[in-house]
Amino acid sequence: MKSLLTLFLVFDFLTSGTHVMIEVWGKPNSLKNAKNLGNITWNSCMMACHGSEVCIIAHLRSQACYLYNEVAMGTVNRTKPQNMVVAFKANATNANGECFDVEPIEISGAIFHYKNTSENPKWIHYTISLSGNQWKVVYRLKTISISMKSELSVSSRDVVKNVKSIGQLATFGPRSNDRDKRRIYKNNYSCSDGTWAVFRSDSSIACYTKLYAVQGPGDFNYTYSKTGCEQQSGSPLAGLHYKEDMSYMNSLVEALKPVKGLDSFYSRIDGIRTTACQKTPTTEYCMSVKGFNFVGQPVKSFDSYNWVTNSSSREKSGYDCLVLVSDKKKPLRVDVKSCTKNSPLTVQLVFCSKPAFT
Ligand SMILES: *[C@@H]1O[C@H](CO)[C@@H](O)[C@H](O)[C@H]1NC(C)=O
Ligand SMILES: *[C@@H]1O[C@H](CO)[C@@H](O)[C@H](O)[C@H]1NC(C)=O
Ligand SMILES: *[C@@H]1O[C@H](CO)[C@@H](O)[C@H](O)[C@H]1NC(C)=O
Ligand SMILES: *[C@@H]1O[C@H](CO)[C@@H](O)[C@H](O)[C@H]1NC(C)=O
Ligand SMILES: *[C@@H]1O[C@H](CO)[C@@H](O)[C@H](O)[C@H]1NC(C)=O
Ligand SMILES: *[C@@H]1O[C@H](CO)[C@@H](O)[C@H](O)[C@H]1NC(C)=O
Ligand SMILES: *[C@@H]1O[C@H](CO)[C@@H](O)[C@H](O)[C@H]1NC(C)=O
Numbered sequence: 001m002k003s004l005l006t007l008f009l010v011f012d013f014l015t016s017g018t019h020v021m022i023e024v025w026g027k028p029n030s031l032k033n034a035k036n037l038g039n040i041t042w043n044s045c046m047m048a049c050h051g052s053e054v055c056i057i058a059h060l061r062s063q064a065c066y067l068y069n070e071v072a073m074g075t076v077n078r079t080k081p082q083n084m085v086v087a088f089k090a091n092a093t094n095a096n097g098e099c100f101d102v103e104p105i106e107i108s109g110a111i112f113h114y115k116n117t118s119e120n121p122k123w124i125h126y127t128i129s130l131s132g133n134q135w136k137v138v139y140r141l142k143t144i145s146i147s148m149k150s151e152l153s154v155s156s157r158d159v160v161k162n163v164k165s166i167g168q169l170a171t172f173g174p175r176s177n178d179r180d181k182r183r184i185y186k187n188n189y190s191c192s193d194g195t196w197a198v199f200r201s202d203s204s205i206a207c208y209t210k211l212y213a214v215q216g217p218g219d220f221n222y223t224y225s226k227t228g229c230e231q232q233s234g235s236p237l238a239g240l241h242y243k244e245d246m247s248y249m250n251s252l253v254e255a256l257k258p259v260k261g262l263d264s265f266y267s268r269i270d271g272i273r274t275t276a277c278q279k280t281p282t283t284e285y286c287m288s289v290k291g292f293n294f295v296g297q298p299v300k301s302f303d304s305y306n307w308v309t310n311s312s313s314r315e316k317s318g319y320d321c322l323v324l325v326s327d328k329k330k331p332l333r334v335d336v337k338s339c340t341k342n343s344p345l346t347v348q349l350v351f352c353s354k355p356a357f358t
Contacts (some may be wrong), residue, residue, distance in 0.1 A: 002110060003058040011207055014033045015177055020050075020089075020090055020091075021046045021047075021049065021050050021058065021087040021088070021089055021090075022087060022088050022089075022090050022104065022107060022295070023046070023085055023086070023087045024078070024086060024087070024088065024135075025078065025079045025080065025081050025083055025085060025086075026059075026063075026076045026077060026078050026084065026085070026086070027059075027076065027077050027079050027084040028057070028059050028066070028068065028073065028074060028075070028076045028077075028081070028086065028137060029074050029075050029076070029077060029175065030074050031061070031066055032072075033068070033071070033072035034059070034066035034067060034068050034071075034072055035055075035066065035067045035068075036064055036065070036066055037064070037065040037066070037067060038064055038065065039063050039064060039065075040061050040065050040247060040251065041244065041247060042065075042085065043078075043196075043198060043248070044065070044247055044251040045058045045059075045060055045065030045067075045087075046058045046087045047248070047251055047252070047255070048065065048067060048251050048254070048255060049067050049087065049298050050089060053090060054069045054111065055067040055068065055069060056068060056069060056070055056073060056088065056109065056111065056126060056137070056161070057068060057076070057086050057087065057088050057089070057128075058086065058089075059084070059085070059087075060084070060085055060087045061084060070137055070139045073128075073137050074326075075134045075135065075136050076134065076136075077133055077134055077135075078134065078135070079134045082124055086090075086135075087106045088109075088128050088135075089109055089111070090108065090109045090128075091108065091110060091289050093225075094133070095276065103340065105129060105130045106127060106129045106130070106188075107127070107128045107129075108125070108126065108127040108128070109122065109125075109126055110123050110125045110126070110158065111123070111124050111126075113294065118353050123141070123142040124139050124140075124142075125139060125140055125142065126138065126139035127139070134186060145148060146215060147310040157250055160279055162234055166199060167327075169301040179264040180281035186337075196208045196209070196248070198244050198245060198248045198353075200242040200244045200245070202242075204243065204355065206238070206241075206353045206354070206355060206356065207233075207235070207351070207353060207354055207355070208238060208248060208351060208352065208353045208355050209229070209232055209233040209352045210237060210252060210349055210350060210351050210352065211225065211228050211229070211232065211349070211350040212256065212348055212350070212351070214350045215346075217265070217342050217346035217347060217348055218347065218348070219236045219342075220268055220337060220342075220347040220348075220350050221340045221347075222268065222272060222321045222339035222340065223235060223339075225268045225347075225350040227238070227294055228352075229352030230351065232352065233352055233354070234241070234354065235265055235352040235353055235354040236294075236295040236296035236351070236352065236353075236354065237268065237269060237270035237271075237294075237295055237296060237351065237352055237355070238269055238270055238296065239269065239270040239294055239296045239297055239298075239299045239354035240269055240270075240299065240305065240322075240324075240334070241297070241299060241300070242261070243304060245353075246306075246332065249267065249324060249351055250331075250332045252267075252349065252351075253267060253324065253326050253332060253349065254328035256348060256349055258325070260348055262346075262348065263326065263328050263329070264326055264327050264328055264345055264358070265326055265346050265347065265348040265349070266323040266324065266325060266337060266342075266345050266346065266347045266348070266349075267323060267324040267326070267347070267348065267349035267350065267351060268321070268322075268323055268324075268347055268349070268350040268351065269322055269324060269334075269338070270294045270295055270296045270299070270322070271292045271293075271294055271299065271321065271322035272292060272293050272320055272321050272322070272339060273286075273292055273293075273314075273320035273321075273336065274286075274292065274293055277291040277292075278314070278320055280310040280312075280332065281312045281314045282312075286312065287309075287310065287311045287312045288302070289301060289302055291311065292322070296353065296354070297355075305329065305334045306332070306333045306334060307333060307334050307335065308333045308334070309334040309335070311336065313335060313336045314336060317336050318339060318340060318341075319336055319337050319338050319339075320335075320336060320339055321338065321339040322334060322335075322336060323335055323336075323337045323347065325337075325345070327345075
């Protein structure tokens, strides 16, 4: 019963999202104070904004992703369809309907800043509105006084609420090709609500969900993670198949680091060494994908895997499960670690995915 309870607590914040990203054609008038995340996909760019406490717009230009806070945003000119794209973060009440048929002229939202205990937490309420051909933002700050104990207890719940928003990402279907329809917003879903669509190079779409605990590492052993994925979204653990999967996972890991205040941890993905190969992990057969069982779509090859060492790694008995290793500033790598223990790093994140419906 205890484990079931924990399971639901974990899932609760994943299903009650507070923000969505709304795409419009537009061009910010300055890149100067934007945060440049470099060459990542548009989906990952929107997701990074969604996952960031401080971002309110994402923008893609010359294959680089730019994120803006309320101060950096300045003005955004509306552009022709298919010209340049921005996505505004909005609180979820802005997007009650599944799609927008008319252009929203006002998008509002609130972001919560609570960096550390020596700084007063504050809300930033903003409204982005279209006037003539330009989007502008107005915002106001609402600081919560640390000295007011009752307010603070409210704000600590709000911190959790803010973390919740990262669990919920709006889902975007493929863009409309209809050039006359001058706007695209939340398009038709290819992935169900509450999941994130990753578009791969072969045109397949995977719908991702994830598990993480609001506090602490969570007891994300292999079995619990597998069951958790199934219960939450009917998805198996996510396999690492394409570089787009890796890029998505990487951006989520990056988004989680500041939330958790950690730069080193594991994320669980699909793949557990077969019982037979636990005895002979170093044979060519056992080092190949044949040496592992996958609960989702079987992984075809480890060719693109960035291993810490290689797939034969088995430092200790029971180190048979694939994990992504986030280790300080090093790029995300794959290793074979304990299926049951948080060891030596803790498991903070679990990826689940299934193919989109088309
Ligand atoms: C961005 O990444 C893509 C895919 O990895 C690559 O084809 C492209 O050349 C890169 N663009 C730039 C400007 O680095
Ligand atoms: C944006 O629109 C304003 C007003 O229409 C115009 O003055 C300005 O030149 C535009 N900026 C860009 C970068 O196109
Ligand atoms: C959405 O944002 C507006 C403007 O800040 C606010 O008035 C409204 O209460 C917000 N809705 C929710 C559900 O947070
Ligand atoms: C906490 O906030 C204060 C006030 O803004 C700042 O001076 C300090 O560097 C912050 N500490 C950390 C660890 O971020
Ligand atoms: C979205 O796609 C589903 C399934 O293909 C279809 O039944 C539905 O009518 C579509 N909705 C819109 C708004 O296009
Ligand atoms: C695999 O990595 C181990 C270290 O973990 C190393 O000793 C071994 O030589 C490597 N095997 C291959 C085939 O690269
Ligand atoms: C996995 O975690 C769950 C939930 O905490 C626990 O009930 C179960 O006993 C664990 N299984 C193993 C093999 O450690």
